[in-house]
Amino acid sequence: MRREDREEVARLPLFAGLGEKSLDRLLNGAFLQRFPAHVELIREGDPPDFLHMVVEGQVELFSRYRDRETTVSVIVPYDTFILAAVVLDHRYLKSARALAPCRILMLPAEAVRQAFDTDPVFARGIAQELAMAYRGLVQELKNQKLRTSLERLANWLVRRDQEAGGTGRFTLPFDKKVLAARLGMVPEVLSRTFATLQAYGVTVDGRSITLSDREALMNLARPSPLIDDPEV
Amino acid sequence: MRREDREEVARLPLFAGLGEKSLDRLLNGAFLQRFPAHVELIREGDPPDFLHMVVEGQVELFSRYRDRETTVSVIVPYDTFILAAVVLDHRYLKSARALAPCRILMLPAEAVRQAFDTDPVFARGIAQELAMAYRGLVQELKNQKLRTSLERLANWLVRRDQEAGGTGRFTLPFDKKVLAARLGMVPEVLSRTFATLQAYGVTVDGRSITLSDREALMNLARPSPLIDDPEV
DNA sequence: TTTTGCGCTTGACCGAAATCAAATACTCGA
DNA sequence: TCGAGTATTTGATTTCGGTCAAGCGCAAAA
Numbered sequence A, B: 001m002r003r004e005d006r007e008e009v010a011r012l013p014l015f016a017g018l019g020e021k022s023l024d025r026l027l028n029g030a031f032l033q034r035f036p037a038h039v040e041l042i043r044e045g046d047p048p049d050f051l052h053m054v055v056e057g058q059v060e061l062f063s064r065y066r067d068r069e070t071t072v073s074v075i076v077p078y079d080t081f082i083l084a085a086v087v088l089d090h091r092y093l094k095s096a097r098a099l100a101p102c103r104i105l106m107l108p109a110e111a112v113r114q115a116f117d118t119d120p121v122f123a124r125g126i127a128q129e130l131a132m133a134y135r136g137l138v139q140e141l142k143n144q145k146l147r148t149s150l151e152r153l154a155n156w157l158v159r160r161d162q163e164a165g166g167t168g169r170f171t172l173p174f175d176k177k178v179l180a181a182r183l184g185m186v187p188e189v190l191s192r193t194f195a196t197l198q199a200y201g202v203t204v205d206g207r208s209i210t211l212s213d214r215e216a217l218m219n220l221a222r223p224s225p226l227i228d229d230p231e232v
Numbered sequence C: 001t002t003t004t005g006c007g008c009t010t011g012a013c014c015g016a017a018a019t020c021a022a023a024t025a026c027t028c029g030a
Numbered sequence D: 001t002c003g004a005g006t007a008t009t010t011g012a013t014t015t016c017g018g019t020c021a022a023g024c025g026c027a028a029a030a
Helices: A004-009 A021-029 A083-088 A109-118 A120-146 A149-163 A176-183 A187-200 A214-220 B003-011 B021-029 B083-090 B109-118 B120-148 B149-163 B176-183 B187-200 B214-221
Strands: A033-036 A040-041 A050-056 A058-063 A068-075 A093-096 A102-108 A167-169 A202-205 A208-211 B031-035 B041-042 B051-057 B058-067 B068-075 B097-098 B101-107 B169-171 B202-205 B206-210
Touching: A004 A021, A004 A050, A004 A083, A021 A109, A021 A120, A050 A083, A050 A109, A058 B051, A058 B058, A068 A176, A068 B120, A068 B206, A083 A109, A083 A120, A083 B041, A083 B120, A102 A109, A109 A120, A109 B120, A120 A149, A120 B058, A120 B068, A120 B083, A120 B109, A149 A176, A149 A187, A149 A208, A149 A214, A176 A187, A187 A202, A187 A214, B003 B051, B021 B109, B051 B083, B058 B083, B068 B101, B068 B176, B083 B109, B083 B120, B101 B109, B109 B120, B120 B149, B149 B176, B149 B206, B149 B214, B176 B187, B187 B214
Parallel strands: none
Antiparallel strands: A033 A102, A040 A093, A050 A102, A058 A068, A058 A093, A167 A208, A202 A208, B031 B101, B041 B097, B051 B101, B058 B068, B058 B097, B169 B206, B202 B206
């Protein structure tokens, strides 16, 4: 793998303080693979073979039931996915597909478990990673159960703007279709919800978003750190 | 604490293989406290002070937002709660209240983190516990996003019956009000949903439930191991 | 036993969100 | 540049679930 990627990887909380040796052992068995957009990387129900890390591109984690489908999350570079399944050696609960062409670092599940069993630092890193992921999910569940579609979208926009520098101008990182699934609604509803938000200073042009009345939008969204802040 | 409780505690996966010494150190700083029903044990937003374990009774984990409230889960004996917050030393994302008079084992958060930092076996135990909790939450999110109220109730009943021995007769473990919040609906909707399920052989009398047409109910519920099985 | 309150149910109604259908608007490869 | 196939929007309609209000029944307290 490229030197710069390796350095990024070593910087991750998950691998922090792991020591060159352990890190080497883990990364040597790993390989970096490219995938074109739309490819299904893993399928729910399968046993875990690799711990995946997104190095470039975007990966959508989703799940099917009957003829329905929903997006659980979208993974961006230097985040891993399906860690819990790998640690426990249980079947995947989610499927994953590449939203864009991407490069994925694949660490053999067996090697990860091996490192987990033998390297206390790594085990603690995993525990903390899982604790954060757990809390993120609690927040997502609260988001779903306690908010309307309008509120979810408003809050998503506010947060997104913040992450993009708080300029009031940013672009959607993926299709509206994906955003809709991510926020728990069908595309038609997302479209109408965007229309409703015009009254709150939200302008949509393709993927570019402009927020011109932060006051009004914030008043509608009413973000709560206990739902929206990644680190409380 | 009572000998039998201590034995139960020592049996938990979380404390498995922890060694008498570590276990002692952890449990010695702990204390067992009784709480009457309806008491709020912890409040979301507070910093974690103790890792809580339900030894007797039931605890509801819930969350508020604006004037709404929802139940995230109900904890039964020998399960812990707010582990992730304790590990990371971050604020609680959920509140907890006693659904019934209960006894709670309280382990000082500092001691838990100390054990986590120094005892690799405990750290791994925590990681696995968190991995399981994470997966349970993924399932819950899928349950919420992919199913209707009717399907959620049908599946809950099917699972509950299974856990109670699969006899087709069991009693609700808590108020319907709580069940409604747990399943993500208001009490009125739960009531009506139960009424709808009569056509599928579900009889309700107070807290006693009878399932007389397993076939029909299963066909409606269509449980999926990837949503409903605790261990896949 | 009576009172009070809460849990639960039921009816009427409302609003949010899904579905179905159809009309653009893009995007990507030929 | 020209389609083919998506993505997105919009309108009409339905369904699901929530709100409000009233009544019933049980259970704990007086």
